[in-house]
Amino acid sequence: MTNFKTVTAGVLLIGDELLSGRTQDTNLAEIAKFLAPLGVQVGEARILADNAETIRDSVRAFSDAFDYVFTTGGIGPTHDDITADCIAAAFDLGISEREDALDMLRQRYAEEELNAPRRRMARIPDGASLIDNPVSQAPGFQTRNVFTLAGVPQIMRGMLADITHRIEGGAKVYQITISTSNIGEGDAAEGLAEVERQNPGVSIGSYPWFNDDLRGINFVARGRDKAQLERVRLQLEALVKSLL
Amino acid sequence: MTNFKTVTAGVLLIGDELLSGRTQDTNLAEIAKFLAPLGVQVGEARILADNAETIRDSVRAFSDAFDYVFTTGGIGPTHDDITADCIAAAFDLGISEREDALDMLRQRYAEEELNAPRRRMARIPDGASLIDNPVSQAPGFQTRNVFTLAGVPQIMRGMLADITHRIEGGAKVYQITISTSNIGEGDAAEGLAEVERQNPGVSIGSYPWFNDDLRGINFVARGRDKAQLERVRLQLEALVKSLL
Known part of the structure; x- marks a missing residue:
């Protein structure tokens, strides 16, 4: 890292x-x-x-x-x-x-x-x-x-x-968002924690959203290593797929 | 008081x-x-x-x-x-x-x-x-x-x-707003401070607003004594009138 x-x-x-x-x-x-x-x-x-x-x-x-x-x-x-x-x-x-x-x-x-x-x-x-x-x-x-x-x-x-x-800045923080619906936050929780554990330096948040009758979750991953974040994107997409 | x-x-x-x-x-x-x-x-x-x-x-x-x-x-x-x-x-x-x-x-x-x-x-x-x-x-x-x-x-x-x-509440805080335009905040400042000085327990804020070409100020007075706040309203209205 x-x-x-x-x-x-x-x-x-x-x-x-x-x-x-x-x-x-x-x-x-x-x-x-x-x-x-x-x-x-x-x-x-x-x-x-x-x-x-x-x-x-x-x-x-x-x-x-x-x-x-x-x-x-x-x-x-x-x-x-x-x-x-x-x-x-x-x-x-x-x-x-x-x-x-x-x-x-x-x-x-x-x-x-x-x-x-x-x-x-x-x-x-x-x-x-x-x-x-x-x-x-x-x-x-x-x-x-x-x-x-x-x-x-x-x-x-x-x-x-x-x-x-x-301002003397630091390493830029990048952010990716995976937006899902029809998934329960509680069903994704263990997989999310595992992806975060496997990727030191990346923090993953889970944000439920409600919109009239629709509901879903946004998974947001943030980190300074762009290549690592792209790998996290693939892992999160695979996680979502496994839960649908 | x-x-x-x-x-x-x-x-x-x-x-x-x-x-x-x-x-x-x-x-x-x-x-x-x-x-x-x-x-x-x-x-x-x-x-x-x-x-x-x-x-x-x-x-x-x-x-x-x-x-x-x-x-x-x-x-x-x-x-x-x-x-x-x-x-x-x-x-x-x-x-x-x-x-x-x-x-x-x-x-x-x-x-x-x-x-x-x-x-x-x-x-x-x-x-x-x-x-x-x-x-x-x-x-x-x-x-x-x-x-x-x-x-x-x-x-x-x-x-x-x-x-x-x-919740065991306290005395309710009341709020009045006087909305003005065509007045400079700097021209009202001394009068505002004077109204606040004369009314212990009342705090007065001055909030400029901009809306396309229009601009103005909202004077907001807050306090727990409703009758006093109504007197403050009259004082602020008189202040605004004196500045127009």
Whole structure:
């Protein structure tokens, strides 16, 4: 078995609205799909309330635990936008309004529109590098291995373009899916476990689906060795055939 | 200000597929909306990989931090279904196949279909009480303040019905939304913070939205005092009017 380089990321999704059921997060999947071709796997995600201590502690824990950390949300102009301060607190850094960040805001706002709340969006932890925001100009920023992005999906997506070149990826994780119907998950379970045992480095998941009267299972195998994954595909197809 | 009883829940969403971007979680919002009328607020959620140590540690941490904990995912018949063992490990409990859980499976499976993988779904941590599954019979279970539910949304939803009576709720959180367009978030920020300052116990969030060429902000105020929230509504409406 070849030794593939594993690179992982943690994702912190910040905002009361994500926990109340009011807003459905879509940023996690977007970030995961952005990272997959770079060879970075999301290891854990947390959805956090607008609470300074929790955000600070989670940033610290994730910065230690993962190669990269992404935060989304809480960098706008209003009083509930506290992420920048929490990042600074997590790393014991100062935070202040920065001229290069203000310059970005000036692309959008006339000088008289740059009131105190909008200038808050130019407050950046010391030493952080700015992340371009092609949608609404107010920048994101990178502090060590932590990327701090906007929460609005359109803006978040725009910022990802300025992150690709900052990531040192690992071996890409490939994925195959075998979709079946008329098979019981419990009947396939032993065979699935056996295929996984025979293929170190490959993880196999079994996901039942329901669609009106139809039901079935998707078997999903993931691994970094493409040739091995093709062998797993054949083994899973043979397993399915044996159960029909 | 009246003293309202605060009851909180933590949610653990378990499964590699939620982190890879393959599957979009919808269970968190479903649980939050189920809990809101019972007066229980979700305080944090974590999306965890199929990793036994992480699941065990998160269950422990959440069981201490919140009044109730909900886990979804990982209680099916396949090798990647490890949640029941992790719950037992979190509380240093034994775990074994239970006759009452098997009886539930017998409603669905003939005796010859009850192979070893399917019988795994009857393995329950010692002392846990079962949670009915009207959709596919394999039960969920309650261990102390932790409810362990299926990951498939249709099944998860079915299990919630058997949880309502187990919850001792708190004061319900009410929510009002003022939707605006043609207002800049930065122009509203100071007024918003002032309304929040004047209304202890009410939290106000500001959520920009984009819809093709239209853009606007939703101001969302949440609190347990309904009368106070109606006063906040008037204050926010006056704020919006002053900015148009």
